[in-house]
Amino acid sequence: MTGSHPASAFHLHLISDATGETLLTMAKAAAVQYPQVRAIEHVHPLVRTDKQLERVLDEVELAPGIVLYTVVKKTMIREIERRCRLLKVPCLHVLQPIMKVFESYLGAPQTPVVAGQHMLDADYFRRIEALNFAMAHDDGQLPQDLSMADIILVGISRTSKTPTCVYLAIRGIRAANVPLVPRMPAPPQLPPPPPSRRPLRDDIPSPLALAMISAVDTSIIRAVMATVFPEAVTLVREARQGLQ
Numbered sequence: 001m002t003g004s005h006p007a008s009a010f011h012l013h014l015i016s017d018a019t020g021e022t023l024l025t026m027a028k029a030a031a032v033q034y035p036q037v038r039a040i041e042h043v044h045p046l047v048r049t050d051k052q053l054e055r056v057l058d059e060v061e062l063a064p065g066i067v068l069y070t071v072v073k074k075t076m077i078r079e080i081e082r083r084c085r086l087l088k089v090p091c092l093h094v095l096q097p098i099m100k101v102f103e104s105y106l107g108a109p110q111t112p113v114v115a116g117q118h119m120l121d122a123d124y125f126r127r128i129e130a131l132n133f134a135m136a137h138d139d140g141q142l143p144q145d146l147s148m149a150d151i152i153l154v155g156i157s158r159t160s161k162t163p164t165c166v167y168l169a170i171r172g173i174r175a176a177n178v179p180l181v182p183r184m185p186a187p188p189q190l191p192p193p194p195p196s197r198r199p200l201r202d203d204i205p206s207p208l209a210l211a212m213i214s215a216v217d218t219s220i221i222r223a224v225m226a227t228v229f230p231e232a233v234t235l236v237r238e239a240r241q242g243l244q
Contacts, residue, residue, distance in 0.1 A: 007037065008036075008037055008038060009037060009038040009039070009040055010037055010038075010039060010040065010065050010066065011040050011042060011063040011064065011065025011066070012027060012031065012039040012040065012041050012042065012065055012066050012068070013042045013044065013056075013059070013060050013063075013065060013066065013067045013068070014027055014041065014042065014043045014044060014068050014069070015044045015047055015053075015056055015067065015068070015069035015070075015071060015080065016043075016044065016045050016046070016047065016069065016070045016071070017046065017047055017048050017070070017071050017072055017073070017076075018045065018046070018070070019045050019046070020043050020044070020045035020046075020070075022070060022095075023068060023069070023070045023094060024041075024043060026068070026094050027039070027041070027068055027094075040063075040065070042059060042060075042063065042065075044056045044059070047071065047076075048073075050075070050076070050079070053076050053079060053080070057079070057080070057083045060083070060084075060087065060089065061083075061087055064087055064088075064089045065089060066089065066090055066091075066092075067080065067084050067089055067090065067091035067092070068091070068092055068094050069091065069092070069093055069094070070093065070094060070095050071093070077093065123172060126172040127169065127170060127171070127172045129174070130168070130169040130170075130171075130172050130173055130174045130175070131166070131169040131170065133148070133149070133169065133174040133175075133176070134162075134165040134166055134168070134169040134174070134175050134176070137149065137165075137175075137176035137177070138162055138165065138176075138177060139161075139162070139177065139179055140177070140178045140179050140187065142176075143178070143187035143188075143189045143190070144189055145176070146176055146178075146187070146189045146190060146191070147189065148174065149174050149175060149176040150168075150173045150174045150175065151165075151168060151173055151174070151175040151176075152175070152176050152177070152178060152190065152191070153165060153175060153176070153177040153178070154177070154178045154180060154186070154190065155177075155179070155180060156179070156180045157179060161177035161179070162177060164177075165177050178190055
């Protein structure tokens with residue numbers, strides 16, 4: 001799209017030999033810088049054969065626009081660039097500038113790996129195990145396993161304990177959460193707060209205050225208290241009741 005009168009929308013083709021998540025994230029980060037025009041995204045994941053690539057490039061010809069790609073196979077790269085030249089549309093291997101910086105600094109050539117960021121390595125299985133742990137130990141379930149958790153979230157209802165546990169699990173941290181219920185004792189397996197630790201004060205100006213109340217050592221948090229201001233909890237609960 002050229003000229004002094006740009007259109008309100010343009011076609012954006014994203015070609016990847018993997019899931020396309022990396023490419024899509026980078027494309028969105030760039031497109032959002034131009035709010036005056038709308039990107040019509042055409043995502044083409046798992047393009048790994050010449051026949052698949054030919055179909056994709058035929059779609060580019062039908063809806064010409066910017067072509068961004070992350071493809072490892074050199075013959076496919078050359079074909080993408082050749083067709084884009086014929087169609088007079090811009091194309092870019094989005095990882096190539098980054099890889100050139102790596103090669104220049106490290107003094108070593110790259111070893112192309114398709115979907116290398118999605119390899120099923122030890123870190124992947126650690127994250128999956130942490131996610132299974134978070135789901136099995138949500139809302140005070142299986143309290144006898146609390147000693148196996150890296151982090152324990154303790155708090156009243158509606159303090160985002162479950163989403164926080166899932167967030168931590170995606171990063172490989174085994175997190176459990178235990179609800180605080182009026183007139184009900186906490187599970188005996190919950191580690192008690194040491195005398196040297198003090199919860200955050202109620203006058204801290206934050207809707208959600210996190211206070212560490214127990215630790216196994218100086219590097220691993222064992223229990224975190226999630227609290228909110230009573231006024232905020234009341235407003236949320238009243239709003240929820242009004243929607244029922």
